[in-house]
Amino acid sequence: MNEKKYPNVIISGLGISGLITASLLCKEKIKVECFEPHDISKFHADQRTTAFLNPAIEVFKEIGIWEEIEPFSQPLKEMEIIDVGSQKKERPGRVVFEPKEVNIENFGYNVPNSILRLKLLAWLKKNQNFVLNIGDSIVKHYAFDDNILVRTSKGKELNGKLLISCEGKESAIRKREKINTIKTSYSQLAMVFQVSHSRKHKDRTTEILDVGGPFTIIPLRASSKQSQSTIVWMDNSDAIDEAYNLENAEFNSLISKKSLGIRGNIKIVGKRQTWPVSSQLSKTLISKRTVLIAESAHVMPPTGAQGLNTSVEDIIALHNICKKALKNNEDIGSDRVLRQYNIKRFPLTGSKVFGIHLLNKISMTENSFLRIARKNFLMYLNHSPFLKRTLIKAGLGK
Numbered sequence: 001m002n003e004k005k006y007p008n009v010i011i012s013g014l015g016i017s018g019l020i021t022a023s024l025l026c027k028e029k030i031k032v033e034c035f036e037p038h039d040i041s042k043f044h045a046d047q048r049t050t051a052f053l054n055p056a057i058e059v060f061k062e063i064g065i066w067e068e069i070e071p072f073s074q075p076l077k078e079m080e081i082i083d084v085g086s087q088k089k090e091r092p093g094r095v096v097f098e099p100k101e102v103n104i105e106n107f108g109y110n111v112p113n114s115i116l117r118l119k120l121l122a123w124l125k126k127n128q129n130f131v132l133n134i135g136d137s138i139v140k141h142y143a144f145d146d147n148i149l150v151r152t153s154k155g156k157e158l159n160g161k162l163l164i165s166c167e168g169k170e171s172a173i174r175k176r177e178k179i180n181t182i183k184t185s186y187s188q189l190a191m192v193f194q195v196s197h198s199r200k201h202k203d204r205t206t207e208i209l210d211v212g213g214p215f216t217i218i219p220l221r222a223s224s225k226q227s228q229s230t231i232v233w234m235d236n237s238d239a240i241d242e243a244y245n246l247e248n249a250e251f252n253s254l255i256s257k258k259s260l261g262i263r264g265n266i267k268i269v270g271k272r273q274t275w276p277v278s279s280q281l282s283k284t285l286i287s288k289r290t291v292l293i294a295e296s297a298h299v300m301p302p303t304g305a306q307g308l309n310t311s312v313e314d315i316i317a318l319h320n321i322c323k324k325a326l327k328n329n330e331d332i333g334s335d336r337v338l339r340q341y342n343i344k345r346f347p348l349t350g351s352k353v354f355g356i357h358l359l360n361k362i363s364m365t366e367n368s369f370l371r372i373a374r375k376n377f378l379m380y381l382n383h384s385p386f387l388k389r390t391l392i393k394a395g396l397g398k
């Protein structure tokens, strides 16, 4: 009897989305050859944590690494939004979303990026279908009817059935394919840092809306006293640059004030990191034997925990389509198979990018009329369980 022949796939870029994609495809016995130009041992410097929603946790369980990640992951039980409003003398508006409102135990988990990368890479390195090329990148690719050929900066030549770009927002593959993007920049930066605080977080995430962008306090599993969190502070670039350069004592009093005292005294632990904020949508997600996923295809501001969660949705969709094609002995890089991916994902990613763009615009507005409307809407939610449930479900991608 002939043994089934499994195709090989080439992945360019080993950020978190590249690592998750490689893991799921390796599980299907597909040979996955990955290229990453940067030194991945430096990736532990990423201070960010990702609020992963439940579909992503299911993926980690499917790969078989959740047991190793769970001890570092903080369950996200409640989501509170506080709107400072336009009149400083007024009481802030406040709404709390609870998972039990949509009959789930928690919204997801807050996972440190560095731990996740480490565990995924360790899992992959034990898998015989995984081939890692560090310090090398694809500089040319040629798609044919039956395969795709890539050439790398170190002179390697390789054939595969499918090329997947997980190269992030500046994807070179996307540029070589001349796939245009729609892009918006907000003159905003996101500053990320970890803090300790004197009041317990009680598993609650709090997003504070004022002007310039949201100030979000996301609980961390780091200690049993519930006294550590990650803060993502989005604001206009000047405000963030100024805060970035403050001495720790001044910085601590600024962030304690920004957090309205809800976590008591706050002190920064570790370094501050800043990230540019932008939106970007690729005009298509595929070309011949090539697929763009994650930030190669869509970028959104880090509000509402949608960026990487949307990427995980891409990966789940691609994995399912490849699994079905393999089962039917179809070529996983054929136009027919890739078109299924584009039809499924393009409208969803487009609407997600647009929705988060609007949310960001509303959260950063300085217009007092819009700020009053924003606060009134938030207060109205407290009297409309149906609308609240609908919003929770939209945030969870249901």
Ligand SMILES: Cc1cc2nc3c(=O)[nH]c(=O)nc-3n(C[C@H](O)[C@H](O)[C@H](O)COP(=O)(O)OP(=O)(O)OC[C@H]3O[C@@H](n4cnc5c(N)ncnc54)[C@H](O)[C@@H]3O)c2cc1C
Binding pocket: 012, 013, 014, 015, 016, 017, 018, 035, 036, 037, 038, 048, 049, 050, 051, 052, 137, 138, 166, 167, 168, 169, 170, 171, 172, 173, 190, 191, 192, 232, 275, 293, 294, 295, 296, 302, 305, 306, 307, 308, 309, 310, 311
């Ligand atoms: C402050 C902040 C907080 C966030 N919080 C959340 C959150 O709570 N929840 C959420 O869902 N999302 C969140 N996000 C979004 C999330 O972090 C990103 O969506 C995610 O990091 C993007 O991952 P990626 O793998 O697509 O891209 P990247 O992480 O950019 O990885 C791309 C990889 O490709 C490599 N590369 C680049 N060029 C090439 C090339 N030519 N060839 C080969 N490789 C190449 C790079 O070295 C890199 O390793 C946040 C983002 C920010 C900025």
